Amino acid sequence: MGRMHQPGLGIFPVWLGKSRIMNTNTSSVNVPQAAYGWQRILLATAFIYPVWLLMVGTFDPAELSIGLIIAVLTAWLSKPHLHILDAIKWHPAIALYVLVYVGVFLWALLRSNLDVAARVLSPRLPINPAIVEVETHLRSDLGKLLLANCITLTPGTLTVDVFADRLQIHWIDSTPGRDMTHATASIAAQFEYYLSKFIK
Amino acid sequence: MQIIGASLILLGTSFLFLGALGLFRMPDVYNRIQAGTKATTLGSLSVLLGIAVYYPLWWPKLLLIALFILLTSPIASSTLARAAYKTGLRPYRAALDKGEG
Numbered sequence: 001m002g003r004m005h006q007p008g009l010g011i012f013p014v015w016l017g018k019s020r021i022m023n024t025n026t027s028s029v030n031v032p033q034a035a036y037g038w039q040r041i042l043l044a045t046a047f048i049y050p051v052w053l054l055m056v057g058t059f060d061p062a063e064l065s066i067g068l069i070i071a072v073l074t075a076w077l078s079k080p081h082l083h084i085l086d087a088i089k090w091h092p093a094i095a096l097y098v099l100v101y102v103g104v105f106l107w108a109l110l111r112s113n114l115d116v117a118a119r120v121l122s123p124r125l126p127i128n129p130a131i132v133e134v135e136t137h138l139r140s141d142l143g144k145l146l147l148a149n150c151i152t153l154t155p156g157t158l159t160v161d162v163f164a165d166r167l168q169i170h171w172i173d174s175t176p177g178r179d180m181t182h183a184t185a186s187i188a189a190q191f192e193y194y195l196s197k198f199i200k
Numbered sequence: 201m202q203i204i205g206a207s208l209i210l211l212g213t214s215f216l217f218l219g220a221l222g223l224f225r226m227p228d229v230y231n232r233i234q235a236g237t238k239a240t241t242l243g244s245l246s247v248l249l250g251i252a253v254y255y256p257l258w259w260p261k262l263l264l265i266a267l268f269i270l271l272t273s274p275i276a277s278s279t280l281a282r283a284a285y286k287t288g289l290r291p292y293r294a295a296l297d298k299g300e301g
Contacts, residue, residue, distance in 0.1 A: 051264065053260075054261065054264045055260070055261065055264060057257075057261065109238070109241065109245075110242065112238045112242075113215055113238050113239060113241075113243075116218070116219075116222060116234065116235050116238045116239055117215070117218045117239070119222075119235075120218050120221050120222040120225055120226075121218070121221075125225060125227075127231060129228075129230065129231055129291050130291065131230075131285070131291055145275075148274070148278060149270075149271070149274040149275065149278075150274075152237060152274035152277055152278055153237065153238060153241060153270075153273075153274050156234065158230060158233055158234045158277060158278070158281055159278045159281070160278065160281045160282055161282050161285060168285070170231075170233075170281060170291060172231060172234055
């Protein structure tokens, strides 16, 4: 564990380590400097291994060990893409933030379905569609991906394209206003707030 | 338990049906994608949840399927919408799109 405490090993959760005082300058919200490849692989393995466990559904030692090997191998093979993981803001309460985000997201998904159902069933077909632009403060690709996904699955909005810090969105009912301020406030702001707790 | 599972599956299939209805009723490609994505996502999730109530031992695989649907379905829709936009298809009744107030 000792070597992890050098400054600049950004993505590894420093709060897992022994000393927190030494690492105040590299902790949680800082921009990670050159993260080490093996740390990314470790992190990716931590994401992939549970998938394997869910898939086999047993705790048979043979399955567990084969799964671990495969998870590490998969992580290693996807090494060129693993830099997206650097976008995660490590924080002791990260699990809580993720849970809150998932809750908000599922609630929005439910509302979105009722919303679409109501529109589809209504004889007048009450829609007022337009393509609007929304501004985002999330800088990382992973953050923008999650935000775009979230927007697509929420009431009346569909991500069409992503530019540097703009998302182009098809809005089924653009009554609140088609300019960027109104669109950002009513489409993206809420999710962005919850996402920005754990993603850059 | 059976009744809960059955109602969840029924709810899911109703959402799927509404999604299909949306494909018919909506006026252009973007609105159709919207109706399609949302309804099918929650519809599938609800069906999966219903199955999980019927067969509690299947939950790990069902959870995995749900995660994959949640991650891939919006991406697929966005990609379709993006392709439509890039080919120059303008949304229905929207002569004043592109960030006009």
